[in-house]
Amino acid sequence: MDRQRNVRLEALMAEYGLTHQGLADEINRITAQIFGENHPHHCTDRHVRRWISGEVQWPWTRYLHALEQLFDRPAQALGFIPRGRHSANLPAPPQSPAPTKEAPVRRRRFITASAAATVALALSIDETPLRGRLSMSDIARAHERIDRLDAHFSAIGGAPLLDVATAYLDRLTTAADHCTYGPRVEQALHTAIAALCSSAGWAADDAGDLDAAHRWRTTALQRAILGAGHRAQARAWSDLAVHARRGGHHREALRISQTALASREARQAPRYAALLQSRLAIGHARIGNRPAAARALVAAQAAHDRIDPTEPAPRWLNFLTAAEISGLAAITHQAMGQLADAETATAQALALLEPGLRRSRAYYSVQLAELQIAQGNTAGARTTAATVDTSKVSSENITGRLAAVHHALSTA
Incomplete structure (x- = not known):
């Protein structure tokens, strides 16, 4: 062969x-x-x-x-190739447990625990020096590890990665306190810590701990300012806008989005502008300013159209595809009461989503079911809800909303 x-x-x-x-x-x-x-x-x-x-x-x-x-x-x-027709059918492993009603829950917990252990092992956080002199090579390795963490968030959600992120934060902050380094490395180290705090914020959000999410996001902004990292600041502002919206503070979320859009990064990088304009649109919609929301949606699409596909995106922004732009537009339409438009945009987001973005697929599938229920289409909502697979995604936000969907359908 x-x-x-x-x-x-x-x-x-x-x-x-x-x-x-x-x-x-x-x-x-x-x-x-x-x-x-x-x-x-x-x-x-x-x-x-x-x-x-x-x-x-x-x-x-x-x-x-x-x-x-x-x-x-x-x-x-x-990618493995069987030796023959019969070898492709693997025998069952020994002592396979019989399925029970709790099997899906156990499987989800195993998958997320296994994924977290895999990421922790792959990050090799114990290799980050705690004494001696730090170099830009050390910071580059830190960013590489943070990128891996962000990639896993898109695949499995953040809840199982919270302990990994916080453990690595402890390691980096200890290095910052006890190692020696020059001014350039110091700024880069603050920027790396800011990026990791942003990742921890989303992990805490998915774990349902909004207080911890706010602490990490605030710390991310502080570190980004210390490191003079314009991209890190734009990311931190954007995350804080989402947090304010989750807490029902819509005018605060709107003001934060406007502040973020005034940043140099938002003016120069279309990816950041597309994300921030999309979230600005949601903010305007939530306070009832439909014309401003519509203008922001148009600006978001225009910014996304300016993205150079040959230019690699920061790993944490890999989720910002045409699918995500449609999904965020759907949230804006929903906030304005345009439920049919919101359903159409959500369906488009699901059709465009890449296979690896499992968290986004679960999120927008639940959103589609919610919109169908709101319009009285219980049959469609049942079909949609049945397709939502949360066994590979760990997010209290998504599973909680899915449970609410099933409860609504059970009483319809």
């Missing part, structure tokens, strides 16, 4: 931030759960290298079970 490099597995490892040894460690952890701690076979980085190179195209069954469980997809979707 010709050797064929397993680019799918390689891409997934990059997405999860896993090294060869990191993947081997995760496989050993999962096989120990499936086959027992005393199982004699031990996966090493050499096994992983052989899988990626194509030298081994169909690993041993115990490793395939672990890989399927870790990445939550079948072996062939991981």
Whole structure:
């Protein structure tokens, strides 16, 4: 059989931030759960290298079970090629528990816990120096780790990542207090901490702890100012606007969005302008200023159209696709009472969403069901609600709203 490099597995490892040894460690952890701690076979980085190179195209069954469980997809979707027709059907792992009513909850908790453990392992936060002199290379590695954290947020939601983010924040702030560095590194370090605080804010938001989310977002703004990081400041202002809106403080949210739009970053970077104009539109709609909301929607779309697709986006802004612009427009239409337009825009957002943005798909699917209920379309809402899969996404906000949808449908 010709050797064929397993680019799918390689891409997934990059997405999860896993090294060869990191993947081997995760496989050993999962096989120990499936086959027992005393199982004699031990996966090493050499096994992983052989899988990626194509030298081994169909690993041993115990490793395939672990890989399927870790990445939550079948072996062939991981790029592996069966040796024959019968080998593609993996035997069930030993002592598989019978399904119970609580199985989906247990599965969701396992997936999120496993994902958090994977991210924590991949970040290698214990490698951040706590003594000595920091360099720009150290800061670059910190930003790389924060980018990985943001990528996982889009995939699984923030709740399981809160402990990871706060642990890494402890590490970086300790480094800031005890290491030595020059002025340039100091500013860059403040900017990195600001970015991580923003990530922690969203993780706390998804965990349902809005007080902690506000603390992290306020700290993000403070650190961004200390680091003179214009992009970090724009991000922090944008997050604070969302927080104010979540708390029902719509005029405050509007004023924050206006402040953020006055920043240099919003004027020069169309991605930031598109996001901030979309959130400004929601703010205007929530206080009843329909003409201003409509103008902001047009400005958001115009800014999104100016984005250069060849220019890479900051990792935390990867979610800002045409789908997200439609989704935010739907929230604006809903706030203005234009429910049919809101439903159309939400459906468009779901049609445009990329497969990896599972959190966004769950969010907008719930939004679509809510809009259908509000218009009396209970049959459509039941169909939509049935498609919402929260087993791979951990967000108290999304699951709480979905529960409210099911309750409304049960009493309709």
